[in-house]
Amino acid sequence: MATPMEEDLPEAGAPPPSHDAGGGAEDGEKPADRPPSDSDSDSSDSDDGGDGGDELRIQALERTLQEQPLDYDSHVQLIQLLRKSGNIEKLRAAREEMNKYFPLTPKMWQDWAKDEISLSSGRGSFDDVEKLYECGVQEYLSIKLWRDYLDYVEEHDQSVSQCTQSGLSKMRDLYERAITAGGLHVTEGSKLWEAYREYEMAILTMSDGNDEEKAKQVQRIRVLFHRQLSVPLADIDSTLAEYKSWEAEEGSGKDQDSQFNDVPPNVLSAYKKASEMYNARKQYEDQLSDTTESETNKLQVFLKYIKFEESSGDPARVQVLYERAVSELPVSSDLWMGYTSYLDRTLKVPAILKSVYHRATRNCTWISDLWVRYLLSLERIHASEDELRHVFEQAIRCSFPSMKEYLDIYLTRVDSLRRRMPAGLDFELIRQTFVAAAEFLSPQLGTEELLLLHAYWAKLECNIGKDLAAARGVWENTIKKSGSVLEVWQHYISMETEMGHIHEARSLYKRCYSKKFAGSGSEPVQMMECYEML
Incomplete structure (x- = not known):
């Protein structure tokens, strides 16, 4: 049987390498996942017993989450109840715990920031709220959340509100980041451009009479208008009218007809x-x-729209559209698979790839292909061994529909280690991975997949580890567990004959004669015929 000895890392965007050998596999348990919804954070709770009843429900939900930390609905309900109770410490802990396992919706981040702002005082509190907004805008594209973030910094950061040089630079950098994230959003992007212009116009009104500085500020606003008018936004005509009016007020307009x-x-x-x-x-x-x-129809619209944008050839527009799509349909594996594949083929920017793959696997933890692609992408961008190992360990802790998918993850990890052996990795890492895979998979793996795993392991022990005894040990251990399976003996014998060890192959044939194999009863005859051919 062929083993997955790929000599080169698959090209970006190519399907993940298949180690499929067929065979049965038992179904794994799918995690308690569901599409996040903004209504999750603000749906009203019925009052079924007052504060005492709420406290009992809180305790019950806490117990549930101790046993089932991937129960999305229980996280949401616990946060709702704690928010109602006003227990800010437990509420903060509950939100942090949920975010360990799931991305939060933009509305959840808005509520969290609002609650913290109501209690905030001092620079330390400002920094904490700023970090919340920063985390929130990195999980999903939300124009509302970006606006809240911008308004909060503009109002509460003293360096910004006092218009110091550092404050001006910080605010402009933040606006530029917002424009990069959502300024191409066809229907809502103008809200970010307008906020940016309003900020610069406010700075203009505070000019101290310095004509040179005022002229620079006027030009900043003019450039913002020009930039916005080059972007296809829903209200582009009203933006043009506003620009013409502004230029007239600045004294450059003559005939507005x-x-x-x-x-x-x-x-x-x-x-x-x-x-x-x-x-x-x-x-x-x-x-x-x-x-x-x-949602099904909306997904199809997004997919057609994305295909149209891809044909237009502007990666930034494609990326923003994908961000819009996954914000609205966060557990659509089709979208995440398409998004990550597009980035692998087109942008290839390490920071962006890591961010999108991280979010993809948080939203669709049960899609093994996403984890395989994540590992391959990290390898292509030369991520560290620590980072690759961390993602691999996350992957094998997930719940996949079948054991074969765990095998794909393990073999992807082995392939990666093998390819990086020339860079100085120790072969012991490969051996440890095979040992862990055998212990985890053997009790539930189908015969064909099990043979694939051990054949690959034995081959690497010979070819890379240069340890024939270890390779034979792989098959001897397999015989102890599956000695009644004819194919195990055949693979072991095949290894010996391929290496020219005829005497050892004959010895293995002799050991087979007394075995009772599961099958039609003709297996000993087949083995005898093969033995006589040596």
Whole structure:
């Protein structure tokens, strides 16, 4: 039987290497997952017994989560009850515990930040709330959450509110990050651009009469208008009108009757192109805005829309659309598989790849292909062994539908270790991985998959470990557990004959004669015929 001795790391975007050997496998238990919903954090609880009843429910939920930490609904219910009770310490701990296992919805992050703000005082509290917003905007794309984050920093960071140089730089950097994250959102991106302009306009009104500084600030606002007018957004026409009005107030407008009067030619050209781009996307946006559409239909719209954006060739637009899609349909494995594959093929930016794969596997923990692709992607970007081992260990703690999927994870790990042996890795890491795989998988793995695992192990012991005794030990241990399976003997004998060890192969044939194999009864005859051919 062939073993998965791939000599090269698969290309980015290629399907994960298959170690499929067929055979039966027992089903694993799927985790208690469900699509996060913004309603999770603010649905009302019925009052079934007052505070005493709530306390009993809190205790029951805490016990449930001790035994089943992947019970999503229990996490949500516990947070709701603790928020109602006002126990901020336990509420904070419950949120942190849930976030260890699941991403939180933007609404959950908003509620968490709001609760902390209501108690905050001093620089330390500001830093804590800022960290919450930072975590939140990294999990899902949410224009509302970004706006809350921007408003909070603008209002509560003293360096920002006092317009110090460091404060101005910090706020502008944060706005640029927000624009990068969501400024291309066709229907909501303008909210970020408008907030950015409003901030710069407020700075302009506080100018101290320095004409040079005022001129620089006017130019900053003008550039923001120009940048926004080059982006296909739903309200691009109103943005143009606002720009013309602003220029008139600044004294550069002459005749406001003409629609395009006083708009620089390059800006006008960019605006017209952006308008055409918006019109080409409007049909998809209209379908996505239809609240009566089912999630299944919405997924199909997103997939068509993404395919359209990919054909347009702008990676930034494709990425933002994927972010919108996974925010609305966070447990759609089709979206995460498509997103990660696209990034592997196109962007190949290590920080982005790590972030998206991390979020993909948090949202769809039971999709083994995502974990396999995650490991392969980390290897391609030359992640450290510590990082690769950490992700591998996370993967094998998940609940997959079948044991074969665990085998794929283990063999992907072995393949990675093998490919990195020339870089100085110890072969003992490969051996330890095989030992762990055999202990974990053997009781439940089908015969064909079990043979694949041990054949690969024995082959690496010979070819890389240069330890024939260890290779034979692999098969001897397998015989102890599965000696009645004819194929085990055949693989062992095949290894010896391929290496030219005819005497050892004959000895193995002789050991087979007294065995009773599960089968048709013709197995000893087959073995005798093979023996006589040596």
